Amino acid sequence: MLLSCVSLYACSPAKYRGWNGGDQYFNDQDRMFGQEDRISPRSQSGSSGCSSPYVVRSGDTLSIIADRCGVDMMKLADANGLHPPYTLYIKQELVLPRKVTKAPLVHDFSKSEHKAPKMDSTSGFGWPLSKPYNYQFLSDSAGNNALVIKAPVGEAVYAAEQGEVVYSGSGIEHYGRLIIIKHDDGYLTIYAHNDSLLVKEGQEVKKGALIATVGVTGDVQEPQLFFEARYHGRKVDAKPLFHQKFLH
Numbered sequence: 001m002l003l004s005c006v007s008l009y010a011c012s013p014a015k016y017r018g019w020n021g022g023d024q025y026f027n028d029q030d031r032m033f034g035q036e037d038r039i040s041p042r043s044q045s046g047s048s049g050c051s052s053p054y055v056v057r058s059g060d061t062l063s064i065i066a067d068r069c070g071v072d073m074m075k076l077a078d079a080n081g082l083h084p085p086y087t088l089y090i091k092q093e094l095v096l097p098r099k100v101t102k103a104p105l106v107h108d109f110s111k112s113e114h115k116a117p118k119m120d121s122t123s124g125f126g127w128p129l130s131k132p133y134n135y136q137f138l139s140d141s142a143g144n145n146a147l148v149i150k151a152p153v154g155e156a157v158y159a160a161e162q163g164e165v166v167y168s169g170s171g172i173e174h175y176g177r178l179i180i181i182k183h184d185d186g187y188l189t190i191y192a193h194n195d196s197l198l199v200k201e202g203q204e205v206k207k208g209a210l211i212a213t214v215g216v217t218g219d220v221q222e223p224q225l226f227f228e229a230r231y232h233g234r235k236v237d238a239k240p241l242f243h244q245k246f247l248h
Contacts, residue, residue: 165181
C-alpha cells in the first residue's frame, strides 16, 4: 500500500492537494498559503519509532521521518538507497544514519535554529523574470511571503540562484507544471504554473539560467508565476531574499 503524500496548499483562492513526487521537500507541519485550519498537522513528538531500523507507518514521508528522528533527510535517503520521489511503504524498514539519543521535540518556530540565515543584501536571489511586471507578495499567518508575478504566457522564467533541479514535472494538478531547485545552505526555490519546463531533474543550473516559461497551468485563471522559498523544507519569507534593486 502506497503511503498518502503530504497535502500541499497554495496561495488563495487556489488549493493545493497531495502529490506524488516532490513531497519530501515540504514539511508536513508547514502549511502552504491559504491552507484551511481544519487540516490538522501531525505530531512530531512521538516517543517511539526512532530506533534503527525504523519501521514506516501510515502517514510517513521521508521528510517527516527525518524530522521526527533528528536525522538529515538526504543522509537517510543515501543510507537506504532511496531516490526521488522517495516512495515509502507501510512496514518498510529504514536504517537510521546515526543514533538518536533523545525523543524529538515539537518544533518551536520562535527559536533561532528554525530561521533561515540572512542573505547578503548585496547579492540575494535574482528576479525570476526579465522584469518586475505586476507582482505581489502574499503573506501567510506567520508572516512568510510568497511571490506571485502576473506576466504573459511564454515569458522566460529564470533560476533565482544556482543549484540542482530536484523536481520538474506536473505531479500535482493544482501547481500545474512545477520546478523545484535545491540551493546551497538548505534553500529550495519553487516555480509553479509554468507553460514549458526547460530543465530536467538532476540538472545543475546557474543563477539566471532559463528554466521554464510562464503559463496558466494548475488552478489559476490567468498567466502567472508562483514563487516560494523554503529553508530545510519549511517556508521562509521570500521578500528579503531578493536583491533590493528588484523591488519597488
